[in-house]
Amino acid sequence: QVQLVESGGGLVQAGGSLRLSCAASGLTIERYAMGWFRQAPGKEREFVAAIGGTGHFYYTDSTKGRFTISRDNAKNTVYLQMNSLKPYDTAVYYCAAAIGSGGLFIATRYSYWGQGTQVTISS
Numbered sequence: 512q513v514q515l516v517e518s519g520g521g522l523v524q525a526g527g528s529l530r531l532s533c534a535a536s537g538l539t540i541e542r543y544a545m546g547w548f549r550q551a552p553g554k555e556r557e558f559v560a561a562i563g564g565t566g567h568f569y570y571t572d573s574t575k576g577r578f579t580i581s582r583d584n585a586k587n588t589v590y591l592q593m594n595s596l597k598p599y600d601t602a603v604y605y606c607a608a609a610i611g612s613g614g615l616f617i618a619t620r621y622s623y624w625g626q627g628t629q630v631t632i633s634s
Contacts, residue, residue: 551601
């Protein structure tokens with residue numbers, strides 16, 4: 512049974528940092544593309560960052576330069592380092608796993624999802 516468990520969310524002031532973790536079980540993350548998405552109240556789930564199985568990195572314009580995705584294959588864990596946080600980064604953040612490396616910006620590409628972790632940025 513595949514499980515993705517996110518942790519590391521919380522409340523921080525604008526300009527602060529958080530590191531989210533996604534611990535995987537039931538699958539080996541180096542064989543999957545791993546992504547982070549977020550969903551704010553009343554909005555659609557949006558792509559944040561991904562790392563392909565070949566190690567390529569993908570970001571959106573709003574997160575590039577502030578967020579860094581990484582993975583530790585030995586720990587079977589994916590991370591999202593978030594710096595210079597802004598109030599509009601407030602959302603529930605989800606970790607997800609996809610087979611293959613195409614279309615990683617699209618949520619429906621992902622087969623497995625975590626339960627999410629709340630990130631709240633105060634102004």
